Amino acid sequence: MGAPDPARKPTPLSGVALPVAVLAVSVIGAGAILLWPEDDPAPAVDPYEAARDCDAAEQVRFEGKVFCPGTPIEVFKYAGIDTVAHDGATYRIVVDAGRTGTILGHAPSPVNGTPSVARILWDAQEWPLEDGGTAMLPAFEETTHADYLRLRR
Numbered sequence: 001m002g003a004p005d006p007a008r009k010p011t012p013l014s015g016v017a018l019p020v021a022v023l024a025v026s027v028i029g030a031g032a033i034l035l036w037p038e039d040d041p042a043p044a045v046d047p048y049e050a051a052r053d054c055d056a057a058e059q060v061r062f063e064g065k066v067f068c069p070g071t072p073i074e075v076f077k078y079a080g081i082d083t084v085a086h087d088g089a090t091y092r093i094v095v096d097a098g099r100t101g102t103i104l105g106h107a108p109s110p111v112n113g114t115p116s117v118a119r120i121l122w123d124a125q126e127w128p129l130e131d132g133g134t135a136m137l138p139a140f141e142e143t144t145h146a147d148y149l150r151l152r153r
Contacts, residue, residue, distance in 0.1 A: 027099050060106045062116040062146035066105045072152040073120065075099040079148035081130050086137055092130035093137070097146060100125065100152055107143045 054068035067073065079095040101122040106115030124138045 007052050020115055058105060060103060060115055060118040060146050064116070065146055065149070067118060067146060067149065069103055069105045071103040073101055073103055073118075073149045075144070075148050075149045077148055079144055082142055082144075084127075084137060084142065086135075086140070091127070091137065093127040093135070094130060095148070096128060099127070104141065109135045117143050118146055118149060119143055120149075 052058055055126050058069055060067040074097075075095055076097055079099075080098065082093050084091045084093055087108050099122065101120040104119040107117035107119055120143065121139055121140060121141050122137075124136075126136045127132055
């Protein structure tokens with residue numbers, strides 16, 4: 001080190017810049033520590049995940065989704081057309097998003113060894129028909145693949 005360079009003139013801020021920079025880094029660091037997530041944050045609720053509190057033999061499973069008998073469900077995407085008979089008439093209903101029901105169990109014959117088709121007791125509700133009309137139908141049982149289902153909100 002030597003003597004200060006006489007050609008270089010000190011400015012009023014030259015003695016302030018370093019302490020301000022150190023203070024800013026300290027404040028940012030402290031804020032990051034305070035806002036850092038906990039080691040074990042609560043897991044996010046997955047709307048496609050159902051309770052796994054029933055025997056594996058009773059479960060309806062598909063790609064990580066598990067439904068037990070008694071689970072209230074809703075259709076979350078178009079699932080196709082079903083034919084339902086009621087009061088002597090046959091209805092071709094559209095199983096679309098928003099239809100609600102309760103899981104009764106899985107269909108008797110599993111698909112590829114996995115029980116992924118659910119037997120559902122559909123709630124009494126108004127159903128859209130394939131021909132564009134609607135029909136108010138009482139509760140009825142029908143099967144639907146678990147890919148179209150999620151827990152009822």
